[in-house]
Amino acid sequence: MIAANHQSSESVSQAFVTPRVAYMMSRFPKITETFILYEMLAAEEAGARVEVFPLRREKTKKMHPEAVDFVDRAHFLPLMSLEIVRDNLRMLLTHPLLWLGTFWTVVRANIGCRRFLVGALVVFPTCVTLARRMRQLKIDHIHAHFASHPAAAAWIIHQFSGIPYSFVAHGSDLHRDRHMLSEKVRDAAFVVAISNYNRQTILNDTGEQNSDKVKVIHCGVNPADFRPVQPSATAMSSGLLHVLCIGTLHEVKGQTYLIDAVKTVTENGVQMKLHLVGDGPDQQMLERQVAEAGLTDVVVFEGRRDRHEIIQLLQAADILVTPSVPTANGRREGIPVVLMEGMASAVPVISSRLSGIPELVQHEVNGLLTEPGDTAAIAAALQRLCEDADLRRRFGAAGQKTVEDHFCLDAGVRKVLSHICGGEAPMNYHHSVQYAPTAASPKSHVLEEVTL
Template sequence: MSWFPAVTETFILYEILELERLGVQVEVFPLFGRHGTVRHPGASKLIARAHYRRMVSWAMVSAQLYWLWHSPLRYLAAWWMALSGNRHSWGFFVRAFAVIPKAALFAREMQRLQIEHVHAHWATHPTLAALVIQRLTGLSFSFTCHAHDLFVDRTMLDQKLAAASFAVTISEFNRNMLVELYGEEAARKVIVVRCGVDQDIFRPRPRPRGAHVPVILCVASLRDYKGHSYLIEACRQLKEAGTRFRCQLVGDGPLRRQLEAEVEKAGVQAEIEFLGSRRRNEVAALLARADVVVQPSVVAASGQMEGIPVSLMEALASEAPVVATRISAIPELILDEETGLLVPEKDARALAGALLRLLGDRHMAQRLGRNGRRRVLQHFNLRGNVVRLAESLAAGAALPPLTPQAEGIPEQLRGREGRTSRRSRQRVRVKKSA
């Protein structure tokens, strides 16, 4: 990931903590720093250890000089590879001028720490950094792709996949897409490791009984592909039909003001409440009080869409009945009429109808909730999925070091490589590129 910690990417924090509980030593190297405030006891320990490095510093300059003196061809080849590979994406091209020097600095630090394998979260800038590090040091690397880094911008993804020891993705939907795009390379290298949830934090709790105003809960960042506009319209239809309810929106994002205006226009200010970002334990408590959890996700105009929302896994682990849309890999988690209800995307009427069904049928809601938790425990539990990742990381770290490469540099710049240093390999230590 580019930022650590990030409020919308706490699943990566939990993955790192679980890896360490399994005995994997993890060093965190954030590319760009922190993003928001994550209040978690484990986060503070990792933040204290994380390798935050400023772009303007003597350490940054020193690292560039080191590689220019000891391995000029590799260093120049890394620049050539990254800039030429990103030339068709202006945003990625510009950002490469920050990623490459930061990766060169990280490469020096990893040599000192005797890191043996690099794992990057997101196939965009973090994986570019891992690729640069490999070119400079020969360190093996792997990466996890989630959603936008596969659905929206696949810049250099073919090169990243070819160079990686293995790649991880979070769903069979994503893996099938990668195999369709990249053929045998993807079929051989890509494994599915689900984003898991902690079933002890998100667990069944007593739900409200007796006369009360039903609560509809949506936990999602306020972005276009989350589909809040269709939920607002569904709430308007429920109110128009005479249904009593409260709808709580947990999360924040760039569309908050727009969505607040839509709520006012729809006349559901009394029914819909914006709660902003909440801590994990607060979300768990809200899930325990919710009568229905809804995720109205859509495919945005940009192509952005969900991977598998962790918030849905948390809802199912809490035995909350769920309504979601039938897009991307969501049907791998929500089996229609078995672990939840699925409706077409961008269909407010179908969304309202599904919500009304669950609000009016307690027995169905309880059955779906029980089935949902069972599915999470079997396929989406945190420890089981992290064990698989840890095994793959250990296998990656056990590979012999690669020969650092100077591929892609123009022939006229080729010459005798400068001084190189040997890298000792000792304990398995995994670097998480953040």
């Protein structure tokens, strides 16, 4: 048994240095979730051994080139198979109280949210098999991105395997619904909030007793990847200002307000192009809005772009706008990573005074903030930047320094790995799988008994 093996002090030390981490996410490879991909790459560069366990395989024809290797070795499982049925029957027959108790907690904690309840029940059987596989792979820690379905899956796997887990709370995954959040936080080794705003939201919901467990670790980028080019080398710098808005074409991104703002600014005589980068459910509606506003020569729908194409667009851009808004069903962004990418490229930014965004964009210091959905304010901010090249340069330089100092990817990854290797676990945690040669708990024996 893994936990019962007496490891030498050297092997225990090695486990701290090179932990085997299972990264979990809803879908992979999702082109809009570059922050997960590049975090995994940075974690491997820092010495961790990364295994990828997506809940679903994303059906896509376009992915970032760096994702190909992870896709090739990812652990994709169907929602149901003979293997999954066999694992669940064995667990139910040999440890009925554990299986039934875990199942009941999932049901009880998610009653009241159909989306969470159905999602958790759908992945529950698969998680039993994932728990067995992770034990066989000698996974040291599970790190789930998103406080919704991936965190629930990590919690279920933890119940059957004893492997410690953590999860990251980003935006809509936390703010749209918080069913089962207390259980997820209670049993986690630690929780990552990407902003102080998110941290306080978690503590307001689960209690201040979790204050030591909930860590603020910002998402970040590698600033060296986004060095700006000189204006003289830019194909777009010909008197026509180019404004970027990058993100899924969805209500929460607020593109509709930006289009109205661009109409106002162009009517005031500013020559500009708005590049909407991405696709999504609102594309046809936004295309109609552009046509009705007479902006077909001003607004360009760029479609999906990979990270390298995004870097090129940012290097040639004059302004980046992320006009995020909260939606009627509770969706809201955390801190859009594209803001960090734009600021790292020394592009001046306009964004919304929403969630954790003011922790990155400081109004009148390294960018401009408006109230969410305030078309007139967005138009005023856009016109101001369009007419003041010195202000654009000042905000661009200040934003670049902000990212370098406080939103660096490598620094964030080192913090996550430090918590993983430092045993940041609850006081009542005793399922030591790899980190220390302690006796196995009853729960940590379960899958070994089932799979013999």
